[in-house]
Amino acid sequence: MSRLVFFLQEALRALRRNGAPTLAAVVTTVVTVILLGVLIPIFQTTQAKSQQIRSELNIQFELFDDATPAEIAAAKTKIEAVPHVDQVNFITKAEALQTLRSELKDKSIVEQLHTNPLPNSFEVKADDAANLPGISATVMGTEGGGKPQPISPIISKPFDRQEASQQIEQVTSALKIVLTVMTALLIAASLMLVGNTIRLSIYTRRREVEVMRLVGATRWFIRWPFMIEGVVVGFVGGLVAILILWLGKLTVVDPLSSDFSFLAAQNDSTLSFPALVAILFAAAVIVSTIGSGITLRRFLKV
DSSP states (O other), X not given: OHHHHHHHHHHHHHHXXXXXXXXXXXXXXXXXXXXXXXXXXXXXXXXXXXHHHHHHOOEEEEEOTTOOHHHHHHHHHHHHTSTTEEEEEEEXXXXXXXXXXXXXXXXXXXXXXXXXXXXOEEEEEESSGGGHHHHHHHHHTOSSSSSOOOSSTTEEEEOTTHHHHHHHHHHHHHHHHHHHHHHHHHHHHHHHHHHHHHHHHHHTTHHHXXXXXXXXXXXHHHHHHHHXXXXXXXXXXXXXXXXXXXXXXXXXXXXXXXXXXXHHGGGGSSSOHHHHHHHHHHHHHHHHHHHHHHHGGGGGOO
């Protein structure tokens, strides 16, 4: 216990004596934790929104008007048996018109129609949006590149809106890759930044380490005060960053959540704010501590 007290006293004394490098390390930790604390929720929310959009994508097939209920039921069964099909819904002409009415801003356009020009259709959802083109090719019989032979004679053609669905699927896939790469790069850059700052702090005291080695001090006797300094730097930096993030959540995110669905979606993310805070705080302390221990190794070779 007495040795632990001694190490703690030495660490605190070194922190006071080397104020500028210590402050630089704390500020770097604060900035890094804040960046990660902002980016991780944005990444999670964007991923969730992207996945939600992908799950809503579907492909619709127009049916001939003279299709009988028995033919419709048989065609639905065949489509459900196609690989990667998750759900098949039959949309009647009346339901299609009702959907069109709800999507139009000018309702008078629908009211002026004397007949319903919309066809009956099948709405098909896939287990993954990337499988929609393959499902369309199978249902329409265009896989081999020959003459189209639909899976059922009552199927006329797919809706043109599916071109937009394919574009959305491509955009969301690309967005997922870009966000993943950006997050990985930021985490790597943050770790390097904290490590370099700690290395600079230890470099200013390299003579002290060399003298201690020459007088016979063991490596761990020298290393423990520096690692305790890393704990203190990580603790203070993480605490300040978490306080800033908490104030930002109370003053910016929460008040605007009711007006912006993107901000409101963060409340439903898989990683809650308390869990995020705990992870960031632990990461700040661990990275600073390990960084101090690893960086010190080169100066212990005397």
